[in-house]
Amino acid sequence: MAPGKQAKRPQSANLAVNRKATHDYTVLERHEAGIELVGTEVKVLRNGEGGLLGAWCKIDDANQMWLMQVRIPPYAFGNRFNHEALRTRRLLMHKKEILRLRQKVEQKGLSLIPLRLYLSPRGKVKVELALCQGKNQYDRRETVKRREADRAAARAVRVYR
Helix, strand or coil: CCCCCCCCCCCCCEEEECHHHHHHEEEEEEEEEEECCCHHHHHHHHCCCCECCCCEEEECCCCCEEEECCECCCCCCCCCCCCCCCCCEEEECCHHHHHHHHHHHHHHCCEEEEEEEEECCCCCEEEEEEEEEECCHHHHHHHHHHHHHHHHHHHHHHHHC
16 A cells, blocks of 8 residues: 555444344434444454344433443454453443433433444444334334335336336
C-alpha cells in the first residue's frame, strides 16, 4: 500500500443481528451507541460468532447503560486473558441521551432492545438500539399478513412485466 493511504473498510458491516426483535416488538426510535469491549470479544465478533437473541439494555441508578445477555463466545486462541461469554457490557452514549431514554422507558413502559452490532467506518464496534413497544399476538399476525400481501403484489407485478 502506498504511504499515506489507508485501506478502505466496508461501510457498517453487520457483526450480529437480532432478527427476532422486529418480530416481537414495534420499533419506535433507533439510536447508536458505542460499546466497551475486550480485545478478544472484538476478534470473535469480526469472525461473526456473536449473538443478540434475548439481549436487552438497562439503565442503572448511576445513569449508565448496560447491555445484558449478549452471547459472545470465548476466543478459540485466547489464553488466560479470554472473556466470559455472557458478561454485562457497558454502552457509551451522551448523558443527555441516556436521561431522555431513561425517562421514556420509565414513563411509558417501553424497552431498549439491541437490533444489531456493526462496524463503523472508523472500525469501531457500535450497537444499534431501539426503543420498542411489545407486540401482542394479533399484532404479529397482522404484520405477517401484510408482509405476505406485499410479496404477492410484488410477484404479480414481476409476472406481468
